[in-house]
Amino acid sequence: xxxxxxxxxxxxxxxxxxxxxxxxxxxxxxxxxxxxxxxxxxxxxxxxxxxxxxxxxxxxxxxxxxxxxxxxxxxxxxxxxxxxxxxxxxxxxxxxxxxxxxxxxxxxxxxxxxxxxxxxxxxxxxxxxxxxxxxxxxxxxxxxxxxxxxxxxxxxxxxxxxxxxxxxxxxxxxxxxxxxxxxxxxxxxxxxxxxxxxxxxxxxxxxxxxxxxxxxxxxxxxxxxxxxxxxxxxxxxxxxxxxxxxxxxxxxxxxxxxxxxxxxxxxxxxxxxxxxxxxxxxxxxxxxxxxxxxxxxxxxxxxxxxxxxxxxxxxxxxxxxxxxxxxxxxxxxxxxxxxxxxxxxxxxxxxxxxxxxxxxxxxxxxxxxxxxxxxxxxxxxxxxxxxxxxxxxxxxxxxxxxxxxxxxxxxxxxxxxxxxxxxxxxxxxxxxxxxxxxxxxxxxxxxxxxxxxxxxxxxxxxxxxxxxxxxxxxxxxxxxxxxxxxxxxxxxxxxxxxxxxxxxxxxxxxxxxxxxxxxxxxxxxxxxxxxxxxxxxxxxxxxxxxxxxxxxxxxxxxxxxxxxxxxxxxxxxxxxxxxxxxxxxxxxxxxxxxxxxxxxxxxxxxxx
Ligand code: AGP
Numbered sequence: 001x002x003x004x005x006x007x008x009x010x011x012x013x014x015x016x017x018x019x020x021x022x023x024x025x026x027x028x029x030x031x032x033x034x035x036x037x038x039x040x041x042x043x044x045x046x047x048x049x050x051x052x053x054x055x056x057x058x059x060x061x062x063x064x065x066x067x068x069x070x071x072x073x074x075x076x077x078x079x080x081x082x083x084x085x086x087x088x089x090x091x092x093x094x095x096x097x098x099x100x101x102x103x104x105x106x107x108x109x110x111x112x113x114x115x116x117x118x119x120x121x122x123x124x125x126x127x128x129x130x131x132x133x134x135x136x137x138x139x140x141x142x143x144x145x146x147x148x149x150x151x152x153x154x155x156x157x158x159x160x161x162x163x164x165x166x167x168x169x170x171x172x173x174x175x176x177x178x179x180x181x182x183x184x185x186x187x188x189x190x191x192x193x194x195x196x197x198x199x200x201x202x203x204x205x206x207x208x209x210x211x212x213x214x215x216x217x218x219x220x221x222x223x224x225x226x227x228x229x230x231x232x233x234x235x236x237x238x239x240x241x242x243x244x245x246x247x248x249x250x251x252x253x254x255x256x257x258x259x260x261x262x263x264x265x266x267x268x269x270x271x272x273x274x275x276x277x278x279x280x281x282x283x284x285x286x287x288x289x290x291x292x293x294x295x296x297x298x299x300x301x302x303x304x305x306x307x308x309x310x311x312x313x314x315x316x317x318x319x320x321x322x323x324x325x326x327x328x329x330x331x332x333x334x335x336x337x338x339x340x341x342x343x344x345x346x347x348x349x350x351x352x353x354x355x356x357x358x359x360x361x362x363x364x365x366x367x368x369x370x371x372x373x374x375x376x377x378x379x380x381x382x383x384x385x386x387x388x389x390x391x392x393x394x395x396x397x398x399x400x401x402x403x404x405x406x407x408x409x410x411x412x413x414x415x416x417x418x419x420x421x422x423x424x425x426x427x428x429x430x431x432x433x434x435x436x437x438x439x440x441x442x443x444x445x446x447x448x449x450x451x452x453x454x455x456x457x458x459x460x461x462x463x464x465x466x467x468x469x470x471x472x473x474x475x476x477x478x479x480x481x482x483x484x485x486x487x488x489x490x491x492x493x494x495x496x497x498x499x500x501x502x503x504x505x506x507x508x509x510x511x512x513x514x515x516x517x518x519x520x521x522x523x524x525x526x527x528x529x530x531x532x533x534x535x536x537x538x539x540x541x542x543x544x545x546x547x548x549x550x551x552x553x554x555x556x557x558x559x560x561x562x563x564x565x566x567x568x569x570x571x572x573x574x575x576x577x578x579x580x581x582x583x584x585x586x587x588x589x590x591x592x593x594x595x596x597x598x599x600x601x602x603x604x605x606x607x608x
Pocket of ligand 1: 300301302303346347348349350351352355398399400401488602603604605
């Protein structure tokens with residue numbers, strides 16, 4: 001949550017920062033601001049409530065000429081979104097500026113202490129205390145002052161600090177919030193993630209917790225908080241700036257839905273060998289995997305729904321208990337965990353605070369932890385003994401789409417790989433699975449083609465009072481995810497329910513204004529699902545069904561049908577969700593919503 005960018009070098013810093021903020025806006029968009037040390041040595045700050053576009057307009061597209069600066073786009077935690085609470089924040093002298101992602105948990109004590117010491121704090125934010133702590137500690141060396149101030153902070157932070165009197169220097173620090181250094185030719189960057197700077201450099205350093213990065217143009221030093229130099233490798237970002245552009249689509253979400261066939265291909269690249277699944281990333285932990293006797297999956301939101309598929313397959317294929325728990329709850333009632341427990345932490349961003357904390361807890365109790373994430377170098381990878389990457393490319397829309405389908409595909413491969421190691425997956429079953437996985441990208445393409453009429457269908461449902469989504473077995477996670485998509489981007493209430501539970505309460509919500517969306521693809525539970533669909537129909541609800549091509553029965557029963565190709569049941573979640581993503585997208589467009597940046601949300605949730 002919150003996006004940070006910093007630049008020092010020969011370019012005009014203002015446009016670099018604004019460009020970076022636009023690319024980071026999916027991290028939070030309540031307010032935005034930049035600070036520059038101008039060519040004449042003045043500190044210039046402009047910040048506005050609202051999106052980066054509001055800030056850009058306020059700047060008249062002409063920020064003062066400067067070779068150094070920092071910027072921020074905010075998802076508010078402490079202090080409502082306003083011009084005053086927007087970052088950057090400054091100290092009493094007006095020389096020091098700070099941008100921050102995270103929460104300073106002891107800010108009230110620090111604030112009282114600073115005020116008692118004669119400081120004037122202007123905003124309601126936790127961040128402002130940092131500027132004043134650095135002010136107190138400053139003795140002519142910004143990095144020393146930042147390190148001293150960090151010693152006072154409790155909580156989480158990614159920080160960038162700039163001092164007017166050191167006009168080529170930026171100091172960044174991280175603890176439980178992401179921050180990377182961009183290493184350019186004669187220029188240096190700091191950013192929350194690579195999207196902000198990949199247009200300028202692909203060479204990055206992923207900072208570790210406790211690191212302090214001291215940057216001048218083209219040079220950087222990383223120390224710990226005590227000032228001891230630490231070595232960090234330079235990594236290369238594997239995707240281009242264009243990958244994070246809309247590429248002719250009206251919204252990132254629509255582009256990312258259409259990228260799903262390619263994303264699935266990428267997720268499987270190098271992982272299907274002949275007739276077997278093989279995740280090399282697991283090789284270093286094979287011995288430990290051989291001893292597991294239960295599987296716990298932890299995740300939030302969309303990633304949690306994907307993890308339900310993984311848990312079902314671990315249980316079915318390995319024959320050991322496996323389940324999935326929402327990460328924020330896992331921590332408060334952790335199951336018995338020991339060295340024989342495999343914990344799979346699923347997180348697109350790899351930054352979700354709840355998932356990271358749950359993974360840490362599991363690791364501390366001796367579990368073998370595997371991360372499934374789209375983000376190389378993310379915090380979750382540091383809490384894990386092995387990381388399996390989605391390889392889906394950057395996802396910019398706040399509503400996850402291609403990362404859901406690649407999470408499911410990756411978890412299917414993960415469960416199959418471990419089941420293979422356990423010798424619990426017959427060669428025939430594995431052959432069948434691999435063949436179905438190989439067909440999947442083409443089938444995802446076909447699903448998008450088959451969804452041609454979905455815009456028209458969505459228009460007919462866009463005035464609904466709410467929606468009920470139902471599914472059974474592998475259709476259930478698709479129903480949950482479909483309902484979440486509608487909620488997130490159209491702001492309509494939607495419930496995702498296990499179809500068999502409908503009659504135990506929520507059926508009372510159904511009427512002519514509350515349609516039923518039924519995931520009714522071919523499966524062992526198809527007939528039961530049809531019974532639930534009929535229960536909804538009998539209550540006057542319109543029924544939108546997702547069904548398998550060639551199903552002649554469903555056409556007679558449902559009001560509208562979205563078709564998907566036939567596949568193995570565990571992979572049906574992937575195909576079934578695609579029309580539901582498109583349905584949510586077009587309902588939201590019809591209702592005039594901000595599809596890519598829906599209200600109150602942020603792409604990565606780095607607070608608990
Ligand atoms: C998905 O559309 C949501 N934006 C949200 O539920 C998300 O999946 C959740 O916050 C978890 O994020 P993560 O995968 O980055 O951990």
